[in-house]
Amino acid sequence: MTKPKIAPSILSADFNNLGNEIQMLNESEADFIHCDVMDGVFVPNISFGMPIVEHVNKVAKKPLDVHLMIVNPDKYIEAFAKAGAAWLTVHYETCQHLHRTVSEIKKNGMKASVCLNPHTPVFLLEEIISELDMVLLMSVNPGFGGQKFIPNTYKKVKQLKKLIQENNPNCLIEVDGGVNYQTGKELIEAGADVLVAGSFVFGSENPQETIHNLRNS
Numbered sequence: 001m002t003k004p005k006i007a008p009s010i011l012s013a014d015f016n017n018l019g020n021e022i023q024m025l026n027e028s029e030a031d032f033i034h035c036d037v038m039d040g041v042f043v044p045n046i047s048f049g050m051p052i053v054e055h056v057n058k059v060a061k062k063p064l065d066v067h068l069m070i071v072n073p074d075k076y077i078e079a080f081a082k083a084g085a086a087w088l089t090v091h092y093e094t095c096q097h098l099h100r101t102v103s104e105i106k107k108n109g110m111k112a113s114v115c116l117n118p119h120t121p122v123f124l125l126e127e128i129i130s131e132l133d134m135v136l137l138m139s140v141n142p143g144f145g146g147q148k149f150i151p152n153t154y155k156k157v158k159q160l161k162k163l164i165q166e167n168n169p170n171c172l173i174e175v176d177g178g179v180n181y182q183t184g185k186e187l188i189e190a191g192a193d194v195l196v197a198g199s200f201v202f203g204s205e206n207p208q209e210t211i212h213n214l215r216n217s
């Protein structure tokens, strides 16, 4: 089985020490640095926006995987490209003209990804899957780190894998929320390519070792 890519979410990092946390990720086996942008409208929490992403990008040696949990994401596509996002994820639930949004992300030089909330079915991506570089499946309700994994996600990963194999085999499947060694292993077996992990990595005694173990779990 191919090794998963690991995307530590800095939502759980020590923000008093953010530069060193990014440096630690640079020296780890992490493949991406996952940045969770929350607006307090689409999700019941506010995290950070472009200025923090820009500062992270000054130190980061790994591609920034930016997850927009915001309404009207179209308004900020160019700004996040300028801030240094390499991958930009928007929520299916926030986009009225998803094809236009995805095209704008690509026009701005980023990889395009669409996220589904736990209750949003995979089949809704049928008409857009061929345009996507990645699909992010939420395995918790978005807004907070440290929540319990929703087991129905395994079924969604399998459904999405089938859709991808039939339409766009290069598209990656990323899963976000409640990832640990056990859920990570089962997600990879189901077909996931990228694991986002926040509290499990940053709450561990040795985050670099945890990233290594997640890749090999």
Ligand SMILES: O=C(CO)[C@H](O)[C@H](O)COP(=O)(O)O
Residues within 6 Å of the ligand: 009, 011, 012, 036, 067, 140, 141, 142, 143, 144, 145, 146, 147, 176, 177, 178, 179, 196, 197, 198, 199, 200
């Ligand atoms: O998108 C998110 C929350 O909306 C976080 O990335 C996600 O919850 C990861 O946190 P944890 O690994 O602690 O569950």
